[in-house]
Amino acid sequence: MDEERWLSAEQLAAWKKLIAVVSLAPGVLDAQLQRDADLTHFEYFTLAMLSEAPERTLRMTALASRTNATLSRLSHVVSRLEARGYVTRAPCPADRRATNASLTEEGWRKVVATAPSHVETVRARILDALDERDVADLDRIMARVLTRLDPEGRFLPGD
């Protein structure tokens, strides 16, 4: 197998740590949000992305990009959020073939009520370990990784 391009010791060490973070982070985020707000992290992140958008509304395709999800996965989750009164869907006025998702007033209150303890968890369990230089390096490295994981830039809208 001498034609294979194996990993250097440094690459392997960093890769194993990245896998550990990728494996552990979702459970930590989900556990806090389930306990405190009865939401998965994906559900919370969907509500949060809508809360930041103009008029708290996004096309479903744009919302899928911002939540790193396929349209199919997002549609299932938005159905659940709609049933709980946090989101509504309607045809886009500018393009009737497209569907908009909007945060309801109740959805907005849910985000406002949930954000503080969630942000506290993100800080305590992840970001407080990093100083300013680490944060800048993390931003640069993750941006580079995303050029390979997401070569078409589907999940990195311009903003």
Place this chain on the structure above:
Amino acid sequence: MDEERWLSAEQLAAWKKLIAVVSLAPGVLDAQLQRDADLTHFEYFTLAMLSEAPERTLRMTALASRTNATLSRLSHVVSRLEARGYVTRAPCPADRRATNASLTEEGWRKVVATAPSHVETVRARILDALDERDVADLDRIMARVLTRLDPEGRFLPGD
């Protein structure tokens, strides 16, 4: 909510990119391994960790640490790998209350056959985006994050 500690713009930007990587990486790794080897990434990683161990054997508790999994989750996966002939379990000779998992000869051949295309995918979809400095920075940053995600060091054995 002025007592809350919100994220800086730099933290928020880096955090969203990390979430994108955490969201996208498992699907990319699973898709390649399912297609080429009929294994999930977790199944492959379990076999790979056994393949690196002395006598290709680890206590189940140590294997859980190295695969970033609870013992319960690992036990389910090892049962599937046992049914496919890749792994066997037996009481630990040194402590009969503990269980060892061992890679079979067939499991070893499976790792050897699967590793090249998987390593190629890891490089092409993630690591080739990073130069030596990036890899060193990634290692440092992920180690720091793991001090918070995994404060007891359960998932970072000494080696």
